[in-house]
Amino acid sequence: LARSPTLEVVKASKPADTMRVVVFGESAALGDPQPAFGFSRYLEVLLEQSQEEVSVEVICVAMTAINSHAIVEIAEDCLVLDADAWIVYMGNNEMAGPFGALSVLGRPTPHPWLLSGSLFLKEFRVGQALSAFLLGDSKQAAPETWGGVNMFADQQVALKDPAREAVYRNFERNLQRLVSLSEDHGITTLLCSVASNLSNSGPFKSSSLVGDKEQEWFEGVRTSIEQGRFQSAAESLALLKESGNESSANYQFATAYVNAFLGVGDQPDAGFREARDLDLLPFRMDSRMNETVAQVASDASRQVQFVDIEGALA
Numbered sequence: 001l002a003r004s005p006t007l008e009v010v011k012a013s014k015p016a017d018t019m020r021v022v023v024f025g026e027s028a029a030l031g032d033p034q035p036a037f038g039f040s041r042y043l044e045v046l047l048e049q050s051q052e053e054v055s056v057e058v059i060c061v062a063m064t065a066i067n068s069h070a071i072v073e074i075a076e077d078c079l080v081l082d083a084d085a086w087i088v089y090m091g092n093n094e095m096a097g098p099f100g101a102l103s104v105l106g107r108p109t110p111h112p113w114l115l116s117g118s119l120f121l122k123e124f125r126v127g128q129a130l131s132a133f134l135l136g137d138s139k140q141a142a143p144e145t146w147g148g149v150n151m152f153a154d155q156q157v158a159l160k161d162p163a164r165e166a167v168y169r170n171f172e173r174n175l176q177r178l179v180s181l182s183e184d185h186g187i188t189t190l191l192c193s194v195a196s197n198l199s200n201s202g203p204f205k206s207s208s209l210v211g212d213k214e215q216e217w218f219e220g221v222r223t224s225i226e227q228g229r230f231q232s233a234a235e236s237l238a239l240l241k242e243s244g245n246e247s248s249a250n251y252q253f254a255t256a257y258v259n260a261f262l263g264v265g266d267q268p269d270a271g272f273r274e275a276r277d278l279d280l281l282p283f284r285m286d287s288r289m290n291e292t293v294a295q296v297a298s299d300a301s302r303q304v305q306f307v308d309i310e311g312a313l314a
Contacts, residue, residue, distance in 0.1 A: 005063045006035050014082045018055045019047065022078050024071050024178075025089040026097075028194065029062035038062075039089075059083075067097035068174035069115065075178050085188040088178065089309070091285035091293070092194060094171050101163035101282070102155045115170070149204060149283070156205055156280035159247075164282075171289055175296045183301050191297040193310040194285035198272035199260065203249035204281035214243050221254050230261045249278035269314050 014020050023029055023040045031038020044058035059081065061074050071090055078086075095101045099115055121127030157163055175191070182189040209215050217236050224233035237255050245251045256271025258264075265271075277286045290310055297306035 005061070006030070008059060008061065010057065010059055010081065012080060014057075015055065017053075018057060019051055019085075020057045020059065020081060020083045021047070021085045021087060022081060022083045023058065023060045023062060023087045023089070024075060024078075025062040026066055026071075026093050027062070027064040028092055029087075029089040030060060030064060032064045035060070040087075043087075062089075065093065065097065067091075067093040067100065068171055068178075069099050069119070072174045072177050072181075073119070075181055079181065079185055083187055085190065086178075086182055087190045087192065088175075089192045089194060091171070091289050092283065094167050094285075094289060095157060095164070095282040096152060099170065101157040101161065101167050102152055149281070152204075152281055152283075157282065158207070158280060159278055168288055168292065172292050172296065175293065179296060179300045179304055183303055187303070189300075189304045190307045191293050191304060192307045193290040193293055195310045195313045196273075196276055196284045198269055198276060199257070201284075202253045203275055203279040204283060205279065206250035206253075207248050207278070207280060209240065209245050209248055209251065210243050214240055214245060218250065218254070221258075225254070225257065230258050233258045234262060234264075247278060249275045249280065252278060 021043070023043075029038070029040070031041070038060060040058045040060040040062075044056055047056040047058065059078075061078060063070070063074075068090055071088075075086070093100070121130060179189065179191070181187075209218055217239055221233045221236045221240075224230070224236065233254070237251070237258060240248075240251055241255075252271055253275035256268065256275060259271060260268045273287055276284055277288070294306050294308070297304050
């Protein structure tokens with residue numbers, strides 16, 4: 001299950017007349033499964049065209065299947081690169097990744113001091129042995145092969161689950177640490193909101209609809225959508241709303257989908273975002289974390305700027 005970063009070779013000291021930009025994040029920032037087409041490659045070309053008087057280096061240190069806990073450590077390692085700017089595009093893996101709200105990849109959401117202490121100890125062989133003994137780490141308990149989304153089939157975490165709250169706190173804490181690092185070293189930092197494929201990617205897991213009849217109605221909604229009978233689907237969804245199913249991710253997604261085709265509402269993406277946020281398998285950055293990114297950026301110095309990627313793509 002171990003992942004390896006793509007090979008990136010740069011000079012330890014930044015050459016004269018060079019603009020150096022470092023990109024942090026996970027698979028979305030890397031461009032997985034084809035890093036050669038990641039956004040950092042396009043960015044380098046655009047900067048080269050607009051900054052003809054200097055050389056440009058865009059160094060992507062993003063890596064698949066990590067999250068903010070690892071990214072902060074990577075940022076500390078990258079201080080020696082003397083970058084002019086950092087770009088941070090992260091958040092999709094906070095809930096499902098290491099130390100997240102789901103338990104497939106280890107113990108979920110430990111207390112920050114326990115997490116930091118554990119990571120520090122594991123830098124040493126003695127610490128690894130101690131951790132295995134004290135924390136009960138077990139190779140037998142871990143999955144032996146990478147199974148993608150199917151690995152999480154039996155997992156779920158509701159919007160009001162305390163485990164989510166712990167993830168939100170840890171995410172904000174790691175963002176603050178990263179911002180402090182950049183401010184202390186005079187590095188311009190762009191904190192980005194993270195975009196989701198909203199209308200073409202339904203919830204991975206949804207809470208059950210209330211009652212057997214309601215489930216039958218929802219199957220009717222599916223059939224109506226498949227047959228292009230969107231008005232009929234809207235009427236069935238109205239019945240589901242009366243039964244109190246607004247907390248169902250599937251209900252919200254179907255409603256947004258039907259409203260988009262019927263041209264109902266001024267903000268068609270709002271329902272899709274609600275469906276994403278209610279997903280019981282949260283593999284995508286949700287609204288709460290995107291708001292946290294904006295808030296941390298606004299509270300920081302002028303060296304830190306918020307870039308609303310989600311808003312731009314919407």
